[in-house]
Amino acid sequence: PGITIGDTVPNLEVEIKYGNSHFCVLNFTLHDYFKNSWTIIFFHPADFTPVCTTELGKMAAYLPEFEKRGVKVLGFSCDDVQSHEEWIKDPRCKVTYPIVADPNRKIIKQLNMVDPDKKDSSGNQLPSRALHIVGPDNKIKLSFLYPACTGRNINEVVRALDSLQKSSKYKVATPANWKPGDPMVICPSVTNEEAEKMFPQGFETQKLPSGKDYLRFTCVN
């Protein structure tokens, strides 16, 4: 089990290592960090391990993409702040977002992000490779739960964010394999009459064998 989409992220107090330019430890609560922005929270099995290091670096490389979308980033691992301080020198791209330290496994237990199989060399629990996109209401909107062997695809994280942000602004949703610029579909709750007012750019209803007219495409910026 784990917290899942629709759940509010508990407002835990966390200890954070911020950036790699100077040693700076901070304590604050998760909701204080989110500050009603979209936020990506992501968990790592362990510092100084290969997949995690590539992910830490890719998240840093994509930070301008997230910032452009008003999205904050917050990493988590069970190692301590001193370990994070050393570790964040290793990725190819400079890590400037904070990483929560959770050496006592308090946070992964409360967020139910304990990997059911993996243990460290001392037998301590490790987090799974979980990534949640949190909305401005502190609720989880979308989750990726990958095992230790599979590094995440940050392109898919950006694509999902674009879908979530568009569909929170307009009554639209994104079809399978959608990418920015592709047409979106109009939500079933919107009648054709409403759609005409809501989408002055027009929409196209796809003819379907069932004869039903639920597949309506439109483009929104």
Place this chain on the structure above:
Amino acid sequence: PGITIGDTVPNLEVEIKYGNSHFCVLNFTLHDYFKNSWTIIFFHPADFTPVCTTELGKMAAYLPEFEKRGVKVLGFSCDDVQSHEEWIKDPRCKVTYPIVADPNRKIIKQLNMVDPDKKDSSGNQLPSRALHIVGPDNKIKLSFLYPACTGRNINEVVRALDSLQKSSKYKVATPANWKPGDPMVICPSVTNEEAEKMFPQGFETQKLPSGKDYLRFTCVN
């Protein structure tokens, strides 16, 4: 909460509509269907809704990719078998994989895949847009939990499958944004001496500021 990576999928008895060439209803258990193959199980909020229909069609279009990898596909929605019979005519690509009918919400409740927010027009619960990759041991290896507004990316499902299957055969893992053909990393549990025997094609250790030698790349077919 929901079943998550590491959990065994419960061996529920299900009612299935198989293929769209003839009307055929079957009952069997999930483990009988998996038969120790890799299997993708995916849930849809509702029949005759736009995003679900594009996903159903894309999964059908990618079926040869899954079959090439020995992977089975099983859809789920809460509508009944008769509804599925009509619905599967709508996607652009012919649906030949089975879709479980769950009109009484027994399965989504037992698999804990109830969407916390969405209800149908009669106030019934709906499933979230969950997709689990199940391993040959009937355990969930990886999960995508998307909300109703965001259609899944089947390319990412294929990429993740390739990573899972490779790392179940060799002591390797895939870095962030990995795609087939890219180098993989050697698992930390493997010593350099073992790696030399295990990967006769050789491996390259990346020099890191920490001076640690945990980031070792190799190529496996």
